[in-house]
Amino acid sequence: MTEWLVGLMESLGAPGAGLAIALENLFPPLPSEVILPLSGFTASQGSMDLLDVLVCTTLGSVIGALALYWVGAMLGRERTLAIAAKLPLVKISDxxxxxxxxxxxxxxxxxxxxxxxxxxxxxxxxxxVERMPLPTFTLLTTAGSLIWNTIFVMAGYLLGEKWSLVERYVGIGTNVVIGLVVLAVAVFIGVRLTERRKGRHASRR
Structure with missing residues (x-):
């Protein structure tokens, strides 16, 4: 992946980093914790301008986010409710x-x-899905993305050849988030199964 990213940035420069970040929104296996520090390191070598990297990666983040926003908008509330109604253990009230x-x-x-x-x-x-006003969504996404991107690009820029340390430490945080999500899902399933058993017992009385 690193070789592919390097080749992309060598071919397109800072817009290549922006393209990679846009794709990262759509294909999570392309991690921003690799793309952004590597972009910063490349800028530190003089191959790209640092400001261009920040602008292009933030623009890429917004473009990728907007693509998913429109996926949600096209899905809509009614389709979301219809899908939820077919899922086991999920209630419309959820x-x-x-x-x-x-x-x-x-x-x-x-x-x-x-x-x-x-x-x-x-x-x-x-x-x-909730049709948050597009200007509001775009502004909030731009602000949040700019902060995130700046932290990681600057980390790669300042760490130089040790830029990969960023990926290692962020990976720990990612695993924590995944663990919390898995725990939350397990608790949700446990609660719903318990409710279902109680409902069956009550109906038999």
């Missing part, structure tokens, strides 16, 4: 509660979500 929560905290969620591994990409879909 979606309605999520909607109510997003309506109250959507702005903060989109902004800070751009700085959380895994959720960086996913948060754009519910924003589209």
């Amino acid at each position: 979606i309605e509660k999520t909607e109510a929560w997003f309506q109250r905290h959507g702005h903060k969620t989109v902004f800070f979500g751009r700085m959380i591994p895994i959720f960086r990409s996913l948060i754009s879909v519910p924003a589209g």
Whole structure:
């Protein structure tokens, strides 16, 4: 992957880094914790301008996020509810509660979500489903992405040839997030199965 990214940046320069970040939103196996520090390191070698890297990677983040926003917008609320109704253990009320929560905290969620591994990409879909005003979504996404990108690009720029250390430490944080998600899903399933058993016992009485 590193060789591919280097080749992309050698061919296109800073726009190549922006293209990689746009694709990272759509294909999470392309991790930003590799793309951004490597872009910063490349800039430190004089191959790219640092400001160009920050601008292009942030633009790439926004373009990728907008693509997923429109996926959510095209999916829409009615299709989302229809899909949820077919999922085992999921209730329509779960979606309605999520909607109510997003309506109250959507702005903060989109902004800070751009700085959380895994959720960086996913948060754009519910924003589209809920039809968050596009200018608001774009502004929040740009601000959050600029902060995230600047931290990682500058880390690669300052670390130089040790830029890969960023990936190692961020990987720990990513694993923590994955662990919390798995735990939350396990708790949700456990609660629903318990509710289902209680319902069956009550119906037999």
